[in-house]
Amino acid sequence: MGRTREMGMDGDICSRALVRLLLDHHSVGALEPHLSFHSHRKALSENLYEEMADRIDSVVMLGKIPKELKENKGFSEWSSGMTSRNHPPIVQILIDERDQYSIDSDGNALPTLVYMAREKRPQHHHYFKAGAMNALIRASSEISNSPIILNLDCDMYSNNSESIRHALCFFLDEEKGQDIGFVQYPQLFDNVTKNDLYGYSFNVATKVVFPGFDNWGGPWYAGTGCFHRREILCGRKYSKDYKEDWKRGIERKTAKSACILEERAKSLITCTYEHNTQWGQEIGLKYDCPVEDVITGLLIQCRGWKSVYFSPSRKAFLGVAPTTLAQSLVQWKRGSEGNFQIFLSKYCPFILGRGKIKLGLQMAYCVYGLWAPSSLPTLYYLVIPSLCLLKGISLFPKITSPWFLSFAYVTIGKHVYGLVESLQCGNTLAGWWNFQRMWILSRTTSFLYGFTSTILNLLRISKMGFAITAKVSDGDASKRYEQDVLELGSSSSMFVIIGAVAMLNLLCLVGGLQRLVVDGGIMGLEPLFIQILLCGLVVAIHLPIYEALFIRKDKGSLPLTVTFLSLGSAVLVSLLTMV
Structure with a gap:
């Protein structure tokens, strides 16, 4: 049927x-x-x-x-x-x-x-x-x-x-x-671009993750x-x-x-x-x-x-x-919201599945059930280390400290393994980088909205809705999609969050480096090296967002209202941090 x-x-x-x-x-x-x-x-x-x-x-x-x-x-x-x-x-x-x-x-x-x-x-x-x-x-x-x-x-x-x-x-x-x-x-989808702009090739999931479900009783529907x-x-x-x-x-x-x-x-x-x-x-x-x-x-x-x-x-x-960022984020919101709702209900795999399905399958379901709350630690790592860099507060071990090796091992090992796995499954290097961007954008917006919506629904403050994902775009938007150019062009509150996070990290990186040069010179970099590196990576991953905020003039760029709100929010938070 x-x-x-x-x-x-x-x-x-x-x-x-x-x-x-x-x-x-x-x-x-x-x-x-x-x-x-x-x-x-x-x-x-x-x-x-x-x-x-x-x-x-x-x-x-x-x-x-x-x-x-x-x-x-x-x-x-x-x-x-x-x-x-x-x-x-x-x-x-x-x-x-x-x-x-x-x-x-x-x-x-x-x-x-x-x-x-x-x-x-x-x-x-x-x-x-x-x-x-x-x-x-x-x-x-x-x-x-x-x-x-x-x-x-x-x-x-x-x-x-x-x-x-x-x-x-x-x-x-x-x-x-x-x-x-x-x-x-x-x-699978037949309109995914070569570099998988919005992370919908699912090559790793198709070739690695879901085949692993078979040993535990099979994949989900x-x-x-x-x-x-x-x-x-x-x-x-x-x-x-x-x-x-x-x-x-x-x-x-x-x-x-x-x-x-x-x-x-x-x-x-x-x-x-x-x-x-x-x-x-x-x-x-x-x-x-x-x-x-x-x-x-x-x-x-x-x-x-x-x-x-x-x-x-x-x-x-x-x-x-989906061929626009807005469509993608709406779809990710619905998925994270629904899976988190299941996790908090009597249908939680650890409750409903106890003694009925294998522990490995229960854990596999719960990985997706915890998508929404993963937005909180993601936001923490995108905001707090950058603000502390601006303030000159060190959060991580110095390069010369033995504890630095543990941070380096986990971080480098995780990303190198993910990169090799992605390339082996057929993705390009640019495709892997695009997926890292979508990983951040979805968790700071879609998953955060899904988390908030689920909690409000449980508290009976608001009722959960059902958002339908439109997948039809105009001709210009389709051309930009085929050229691997992010399609924003909306005054969505999600884009305000994305723009604010991007601008906050840029301001903190510039302000933090300026403080170090003026106050401590090159030797002052050591205690804050990890934060500088982290903030720099976040800025690099948001480069298309800066283009959409200030450079691009096409319909896929961000509206002036989003630019003003994003920049204003970032400046306000930065000034409050410096007080």
């Missing part, structure tokens, strides 16, 4: 989905790669996107579905009084594999394809992606009830037709296949590129005598007409269907968590199931990574 972005008449995400039901006991034809796929894809996608945007805008202006679209049965049910947030359930079987005319150009039978729009009403919470997935699970159970479900994000596509066969090899393995709940493929057993998504617990029924649904599907299947599926995707049920709790994807995929995978593994991570040489699924 593939998931697409659900676009309503007002262009917002709503409860309309296009479902592809896989493995319904038919053969799946191979996908022939186009010889010049990438060169044609860009031109085609730009033209198609503009055409689609124009059509959506026209529909929004009209406030109703055009007559030519109403010839399609699915669209004909959309009336002028319906909106993306207020409409009844709609289900239409677009392609029925039982139909003798449903064949491709080579004469092969096409798989069943279904259009679905779950019911939405303003007075009922729809639970975003988790709600859409649960509705799709129920609707597909009536139409196909196939034992395996593929979950694929709306901005991803299949790049390897063998991925289905590979997943089935794990599920059908005679010795270990019966305890595998899902097969997770890596989440990443939310896309994942093949699940249907029964585990419906809450089934693992048992040694479990045996998959690979013939399920054949009689049900062949015995009913398309109209009957559509009507029965509609009854399963109404707003009130889940009331007083375990859907969203023990059944389906978990509700009330920004990272519904992670917590759902944890619950599945705590029910005794294992998972498998598989990364074939030909990438199985490819998607679209």
Whole structure:
């Protein structure tokens, strides 16, 4: 079952989905790669996107579905009084594999394809992606009830037709296949720049981190590129005598007409269907968590199931990574916020997973659960040593002290190891440096916001929201992205923090060096050497930020308001330190 972005008449995400039901006991034809796929894809996608945007805008202006679209049965049910947030359930079987005319150009039978729009009403919470997935699970159970479900994000596509066969090899393995709940493929992107500007290549995670999960029970559920057993998504617990029924649904599907299947599926995707049920709790994807995929995978593994991570040489699924810094930071905020929420809840891996999953897997989950609070020590090391340098206060051992060796060993060893590992996994030197920048930027903004939001939510001061990551940029922004130029161009409060930290370190470095030259000369460098080096590295890593603050004139530069606030904050803190 593939998931697409659900676009309503007002262009917002709503409860309309296009479902592809896989493995319904038919053969799946191979996908022939186009010889010049990438060169044609860009031109085609730009033209198609503009055409689609124009059509959506026209529909929004009209406030109703055009007559030519109403010839399609699915669209004909959309009336002028319906909106993306207020409409009844709609289900239409677009392609029925039982139909003798449903064949491709080579004469092969096409798989069943279904259009679905779950019911939405303003007075009922729809639970975003988790709600859409649960509705799709129920609707597909009536139409196909196939034992395996593929979950694929709306901005991803299949790049390897063998991925289905590979997943089935794990599920059908005679010795270990019966305890595998899902097969997770890596989440990869086809628009990552050569030097990986925003750190989305995930090469180290793909080739080192996630393969290591297999020894502890398998990786977590990443939310896309994942093949699940249907029964585990419906809450089934693992048992040694479990045996998959690979013939399920054949009689049900062949015995009913398309109209009957559509009507029965509609009854399963109404707003009130889940009331007083375990859907969203023990059944389906978990509700009330920004990272519904992670917590759902944890619950599945705590029910005794294992998972498998598989990364074939030909990438199985490819998607679209954020192309601006703002988009990236919003996405990192949601991830850190959701994982920290899990860590502080009854679903904490050390609590829920005790005696159910291995200690190594519990620790692996908690590494991500502690993303958000890691913002605090990061901010400390970015601010306090620099302020102490400005004040002339030494925080670290002198170069001549034996204790200096321990600091040097840990710092140099950690970064050299990370650099070598990154280069071995296919990253460039510039890509590794860009990742270090994103490591700092995300922890001083996204993770800090995620930490604050989670704490405020626990104290019931504010309610946690769900931010959707937009991944469409204008032409100029796309060109800058391809040239590995940071795209800021927003007055976001996150950028004020980034600018303030950058300016504070620059002022402290200049002020600290000036104080040393005037007061102590070159010999005064020894007690403050580590702080000078640390502050200098922070300044070097923020060089693109200084360009965006003072040099660049394009739309990707920082607005004057951000420049003034950043510079003002840094100057104020520096003056207060010197008092």
